[in-house]
Amino acid sequence: EIITDEDVEFIDWMMACEFLIQKTAQLSDAGYEQALELLCEGSMDYKKTIER
Numbered sequence: 001e002i003i004t005d006e007d008v009e010f011i012d013w014m015m016a017c018e019f020l021i022q023k024t025a026q027l028s029d030a031g032y033e034q035a036l037e038l039l040c041e042g043s044m045d046y047k048k049t050i051e052r
Helices: 005-028 032-051
Strands: none
Touching: 005 032
């Protein structure tokens, strides 16, 4: 299987997201699922702010 640059960027991005979720869970004493929700809510709020 050939890995393209796009795949590498995607894998890097996924690893960064995974790290962010783990760190959020750790720092907020939230579980993994809760940390994921917090990050998703935050990004949605941010998106709404930009679209205004």
